[in-house]
Amino acid sequence: MKTILHLFSRPSYLIGLLILAGGCDLIKETFPESDKDGKITCKVDGxxxxxxxKQGSVSIDxxxxxxxxxxSSFHLTVWGVSEHNGGALAVGFRMGGYSLADIxxxxxxxDWDYDDALVGDFVGAMGGVEERSSPFADEAVLRASSNHSDLMSLTVDELDTVQKTLSGTxxxxxxxxxxxxxxxxxEGAFSNIQWTEVE
Structure with missing residues (x-):
């Protein structure tokens, strides 16, 4: 069965781009947090x-x-990246299915079940965590996903296909x-997450 090992390979790339764009003062300059632009909160091991x-050129958050x-099939990837112990931590999830109308x-x-008839090849939800010891690090200290632990629960509280926003726990x-x-x-929660359509 096909598995996805690197849930956050793209965010890692994005972290690197942000560091290069912002230089050493990147962590000191923070983009103002705004719930209207989307927010993810949770506890990671307490x-x-x-x-x-939103992603900004002067922010690691x-x-x-x-x-x-x-x-009609869809595959949505959502992640938050934040400074963590001098490095960076990414937490997020993937959702896939036959139709957004089903959500x-x-x-x-x-569950996170393989079906190659879908864009992204999976239906259900999968969570993941990636940690880097430094924003400049090429290798992850931790790259973990729920498809290796078989415990995942994601509840959609609100889904607006016109505004392209999502909230839930x-x-x-x-x-x-x-x-x-x-x-x-x-205690994971996501609110006002606005997605971008990609090819």
């Missing part, structure tokens, strides 16, 4: 995590959401397939 606002569509308020997704356990390290993400 430690508070928060990322808010931001939220990004990208939607792929093919026919009514109150829908809870718990989540929790999951994630495991790093290489090291065996496990991470528990609890």
């Amino acid at each position: 430690v508070e995590f928060e990322a808010a606002g 931001f939220v990004v959401a990208e939607m792929l569509r093919e026919g 009514a308020p109150g829908t809870t997704l718990t 989540f929790f999951f356990k994630a495991k790093d397939q290489d090291t065996g390290a496990e991470v528990e993400v609890t």
Whole structure:
């Protein structure tokens, strides 16, 4: 069965781009957080995590959401990136399905099943956590996903296909397939997440 090992390979790339664009003062200059631009909060092994606002050239704290569509099927990737212990931490999730019309308020997704008939090849939801020791680091200290731990729950509270916004809650356990390290993400919430359509 096909698995996705690198949930946040693109955010890692984005972190690197932001560092190069902003230089050494990048962490000191923070983009103003704004709930209207999307926000993710949770606890990662009991430690508070928060990322808010759109990706900016002077910020290491931001939220990004990208939607792929093919026919009626969809694949949405949402992640927040924030400064963490002198490095960077990314927390987020993926959702996939046969149609956005199937995702009514109150829908809870718990599985992440392979189906190559869908854009993105999966239906359901998967959570992930990636940590880097430094914003400049090429290698991740931790790269863990819920598809290696089999515990994921994501509930959609609001989905607006016209405004392209999403709100809800989540929790999951994630495991790093290489090291065996496990991470528990609890009390997760995402609000006003606005996605961008990508090809």
